[in-house]
Amino acid sequence: MGTPKTIKKVLLTIMMLVFSGMILYPFIWMFASSFKPLAEVYEFPMKLISKNMSLNNLKEVLFEQTPSFMLYFKNTTITTVVSVVGTLFTSSMAGYAFAKMRFKGRNQLFLIYLITMMVPFQVLMVPQFILFKYVHIFNTLWALILPRVFSPLSTFLMRQFFVDIPNSIIEAGRIDGAKETTIFWKLVLPLAKPAMATIVILNFVWRWNEYEAPLIFLTDKKLYTLTVGLTNFIDEAGVAMDNLIIAGAMVALIPMLIIFLIGQKYMIEGLTAGSVKG
Amino acid sequence: MGQTKKKKKINWTAWLFIGPNYIGFIVFILIPVVFSLIVSFTDFNIFKGLSGMRFVGFDNIKEMFSDVWFTSAVKNNLLFILGTIPVLIMVSMVVATILNNKVYLKNTMRAIVFLPYISSVVAISVVWMKLYNPSKGQINQLLMWFGMDNPPSWLASTTWALPALMLVGIWMGLGYNIVVYMAGLQTIDRALYESAQIDGANGVQMFRHITVPMLSSTTFFLMITNIIGSFQTFGTVNIMTDGGPGKASTVIAQYIYVAGFRYHKMGYAAAMAWVLLIFIFCITLFQWKLQKRYENNF
Numbered sequence: 001m002g003t004p005k006t007i008k009k010v011l012l013t014i015m016m017l018v019f020s021g022m023i024l025y026p027f028i029w030m031f032a033s034s035f036k037p038l039a040e041v042y043e044f045p046m047k048l049i050s051k052n053m054s055l056n057n058l059k060e061v062l063f064e065q066t067p068s069f070m071l072y073f074k075n076t077t078i079t080t081v082v083s084v085v086g087t088l089f090t091s092s093m094a095g096y097a098f099a100k101m102r103f104k105g106r107n108q109l110f111l112i113y114l115i116t117m118m119v120p121f122q123v124l125m126v127p128q129f130i131l132f133k134y135v136h137i138f139n140t141l142w143a144l145i146l147p148r149v150f151s152p153l154s155t156f157l158m159r160q161f162f163v164d165i166p167n168s169i170i171e172a173g174r175i176d177g178a179k180e181t182t183i184f185w186k187l188v189l190p191l192a193k194p195a196m197a198t199i200v201i202l203n204f205v206w207r208w209n210e211y212e213a214p215l216i217f218l219t220d221k222k223l224y225t226l227t228v229g230l231t232n233f234i235d236e237a238g239v240a241m242d243n244l245i246i247a248g249a250m251v252a253l254i255p256m257l258i259i260f261l262i263g264q265k266y267m268i269e270g271l272t273a274g275s276v277k278g
Numbered sequence: 279m280g281q282t283k284k285k286k287k288i289n290w291t292a293w294l295f296i297g298p299n300y301i302g303f304i305v306f307i308l309i310p311v312v313f314s315l316i317v318s319f320t321d322f323n324i325f326k327g328l329s330g331m332r333f334v335g336f337d338n339i340k341e342m343f344s345d346v347w348f349t350s351a352v353k354n355n356l357l358f359i360l361g362t363i364p365v366l367i368m369v370s371m372v373v374a375t376i377l378n379n380k381v382y383l384k385n386t387m388r389a390i391v392f393l394p395y396i397s398s399v400v401a402i403s404v405v406w407m408k409l410y411n412p413s414k415g416q417i418n419q420l421l422m423w424f425g426m427d428n429p430p431s432w433l434a435s436t437t438w439a440l441p442a443l444m445l446v447g448i449w450m451g452l453g454y455n456i457v458v459y460m461a462g463l464q465t466i467d468r469a470l471y472e473s474a475q476i477d478g479a480n481g482v483q484m485f486r487h488i489t490v491p492m493l494s495s496t497t498f499f500l501m502i503t504n505i506i507g508s509f510q511t512f513g514t515v516n517i518m519t520d521g522g523p524g525k526a527s528t529v530i531a532q533y534i535y536v537a538g539f540r541y542h543k544m545g546y547a548a549a550m551a552w553v554l555l556i557f558i559f560c561i562t563l564f565q566w567k568l569q570k571r572y573e574n575n576f
Contacts (some may be wrong), residue, residue, distance in 0.1 A: 127310035150302030
């Protein structure tokens with residue numbers, strides 16, 4: 001009974017290892033190549049280890065290019081952190097109000113939210129471009145941060161979570177004479193940690209990897225984020241610097257990979273949240 | 279009397295809670311959406327500015343039908359959807375079923391297949407560009423090693439550019455689809471498999487007659503999500519081929535960007551973006567309708 005089952009399990013495991021190896025291959029190639037000199041980047045079959053490996057490529061893109069990837073890294077971090085914290089703040093407050101407070105026009109306002117959730121960025125980019133020029137935040141990091149602080153999707157997710165919190169908790173707080181703001185901060189928000197983690201994960205990944213908005217709203221190279229910084233570097237470097245380009249890609253990728261390695265279980269759950277119901 | 283007073287007080291707090299979010303939402307999303315609809319009926323151009331804006335009625339819509347770049351973009355986008363989604367759905371369903379309970383290292387492999395999904399599209403596109411290099415790339419060197427004399431030049435070829443982008447799209451989307459399917463599989467009652475096993479059904483039969491039908495609502499959800507995502511494909515195309523060679527791999531989102539920000543025809547770009555929105559709106563509406571039917575069935 002046990003043996004054929006184990007053999008089957010081993011065979012299926014090998015099959016899946018081959019499959020995940022194929023998925024992983026581009027990452028492995030990138031990782032190895034980013035330490036190699038240009039001459040070895042295109043070797044086939046690829047060597048995982050070579051004696052000519054060094055940190056030269058990374059040093060070059062991180063510090064010696066102008067603007068350097070270190071600067072892009074800083075810009076990306078600022079944009080991501082500020083917009084994620086902002087989204088968390090506004091979406092949890094509004095989500096709570098939509099779920100647990102009564103006021104005139106609540107359902108209508110929420111319906112507008114739901115409808116705009118499906119609006120793609122392509123619809124927003126022309127009017128936002130004009131708006132940002134008009135209020136003079138075009139070509140500043142604010143153009144990336146501000147519109148992302150008000151996220152219908154995050155508000156929607158927070159509302160869905162708060163709806164499930166029992167009213168008795170809030171009622172108990174009200175009977176004790178606590179102010180609505182105190183109830184929210186002291187009673188409700190601590191319960192919402194899982195939902196808040198989801199919001200942080202979703203928005204962090206999206207903002208860190210965002211490409212089209214910085215492509216459109218930034219013209220000053222010193223303000224570039226990692227994504228546009230990298231594409232700009234490709235245009236300027238040309239094919240003779242493929243090893244540096246790959247090292248640049250690695251710099252753009254590695255922070256997210258490290259965060260994913262640490263919290264992969266939560267990240268996978270967060271990024272697929274709301275996709276399967278029951 | 280006392281009740282109205284209480285109601286009024288709660289009202290005020292609610293607005294305080296919603297206020298910051300809703301004001302930002304109105305300024306950065308709602309007004310732009312409305313404004314974009316207005317712009318789509320004009321010939322707005324950055325150089326002429328808002329004062330030079332002229333209403334052109336339905337001219338932008340008419341232009342789309344005669345613009346071969348736009349019709350090619352729509353055609354390529356549909357090909358992209360047809361070429362990626364069936365593969366994504368089928369491969370993900372099979373892989374999820376295998377990963378779910380029949381292998382060692384389940385969580386490690388789940389994490390590996392999910393990696394492309396969290397990765398920067400730009401970084402990924404850069405790596406794939408180098409893998410697709412016609413003479414030196416890993417892919418063609420492998421094909422030549424297998425004895426193929428003239429492997430395709432991938433991104434530089436009018437025939438192969440779009441399929442090459444589709445492959446990257448599949449590679450990027452697999453992780454999400456697999457994880458969602460794995461979650462869907464958890465909801466299937468084990469008793470179904472046990473009784474089928476007693477009746478002498480083999481693994482393939484159980485997959486066909488239990489797993490596939492029981493996952494149908496997940497499949498439906500994934501198809502909708504994938505279609506909406508595919509209609510917004512931008513990063514890979516913009517970086518790897520820029521829509522080329524010629525029109526070979528241009529897609530809707532890429533052409534909207536090119537029209538608006540390279541040719542500065544912002545009115546036209548806005549009109550095309552609205553067409554895209556209408557596509558997405560119809561698909562979502564269809565999803566809501568069918569989802570209701572699914573929910574009633576359970």
